[in-house]
Amino acid sequence: MKMPRTRRIAPPTRLIVVTVLAIILIVSVLGWQRWQAASSNSQQWRSEARRAYAAATTIDEETDRATRLQALTRLAALTDAQPTCEGEWWYGWVADVLPPASRAAQRCQTDVAVVAPVALQAEQLSTYLRQEAELAPIISSLTIDSAKSDWQANAAAAARQAETAVARLEPSEAFKPVQQCARQQMKTIGTRWQALEEASKKQDRKAYEAAVDGLDNAYLALSVIGDVSDQELGRLLEQLTLAGKKL
Amino acid sequence: MRGTHPILGSILILGLSVSQVLLPVANAQNERDVQALRPADYSSLRASIVKVKLPPMAQPAWLTQQLAAEAAAKSAARKKAASTITVSYDVMAKGVAESSMTEFRQLANQTLNDGRGWARMNVVFREVAGGGSFTLVLSEASQVPSFSSGCSSEYSCRVGRYIIINQDRWNSATSTWNQAGGNLRDYRHMVINHEVGHWLGHGHPGCKGAGQPAPVMLQQSIDLDGCTFNPWPLASELYSTQLGIN
Secondary structure, three states, X not given: OOOOOOOOOOHHHHHHHHHHHXXXXXXXXXXXXXXXXXXXXXHHHHHHHHHHHHHHHOOOOOOOHXXXXXXXXXXXXXXXXXXXXXXXXHHHOHHHHOHHHHHHHHHHHHHHHHHHHHHHHHHHHHHHHHHHHXXXXXXXXXXXXXXXXXXXXXXXXXXXXXXXXHHHOOOOOOOHHHHHHHHXXXXXXXXXXXXXXXXXXXXXXXXXXXXXXXXXXXXXXXXXXXXXXXXXXXXXHHHHHHHHOOO | OOOOOHHHHHHHHHHHHHHHHXXXXXXXXXXXXXXXXXXXXXXXXXXXXXXOOOOOOOOOHHHHHHHHHHHHHHHHHHHHXXXXXXXXXXXXXXXXXXXXXXXXXXXXXXXXXXXXXXXXXXXXXXXXXXXXXXXXXXXXXXXXXXXXXXXXXXOOEEEOOXXXXXXXXXXXXXXXXXXXXXXXXXXXXXXXXXXXXXXXXXOOOOOOOOOOEOXXXXXXXOOOOOOXXXXXXXXXXXXXXXXXXX
């Protein structure tokens, strides 16, 4: 019986095969390590997100508003540190063929899918609160020091300046209704001061009394800005909470 | 449940029951979580808003003056309303009446309560059927002296509570009055005011100056004394010793 002859590989070809196999092995190991690192990063990222989210949403006597806002800023900043779960050409294929790498890639992508919306919501919320913090001193500029003799003239001028300052704010989508409302209220206050000045010049008692009433109402109506703000802020907080449930 | 094992069926039903009990709890938990975050825990806007208030505004001087004037006017009006004196009087005719008593009554009452007359002392004259504070009489001229020997049949007169209007004068005034261009209606106003003025406590003053309106108590039926005729009491005549008005 004639045994089939074993086909021998030529030494140069054998060298190439061995080299290719070695390269594949090395790339596989490196790829696996990269995926493990990506997964580890994403898990750290998610852990950081959980901590920040918890700090941002814990309402008790020990945590103050400033702490919550700092935590929100940290949470929002996670958008910039988002881990990459897309493999580069030379190792991306490893996740398709190597089960441990595949699992690591899956974990990374899950973490990104969960944390990214939370960070995005936190970013929108932080932006909103930052703009609100810009509006607050403008509103405070309307505070009247009635001890000064010329407080009426100062108050009228302050209302006009405040309207201009509010108009200059560059609002996010969420902050636009608040800005519009604030601008309208300040415009009303300015108009009422003007009506008062005119009635005073004409010594028109009825017009003067109507202007005083109107002015009083206009200052009281500033609380409408707070109502609009609460509505928008409430919506953003709700979206953050909904996104945060998956953390 | 045909073909399903009874125990499996029971487990299925139990499972459904448990899920129905637990699911609302889970949903309620979610709602609590959503509602847990309040804008007030994040926003400082309201704190800024509540500090902005309109202080009480001092009244401008012009408004203070306007209000003071208005308050004074109201006070005066209240005082006026509170101090109004009502004087009742009755009316009668003496002798043969050639004039309309209805017209006499109406014009007398209009004159007495006219804003230009004695009513300016916050006195209201009210005609009554009888028993008034004075009696207004439209008397035939010849009957006027019957009230008192001091009364002439030529002119009107006042005797005690009787205020007697001479019917001739009522119908045609006097030559002095008519020559001065006065009309009959004004004369009638004047004679009523003049004679009631006596009852109020006035005498006969003189003319204060040529060309000036005559005091209503001047004997204008006789002589204007340089004054212009005037059917209504002057401001200086607005007093009454009878009513205690100074």
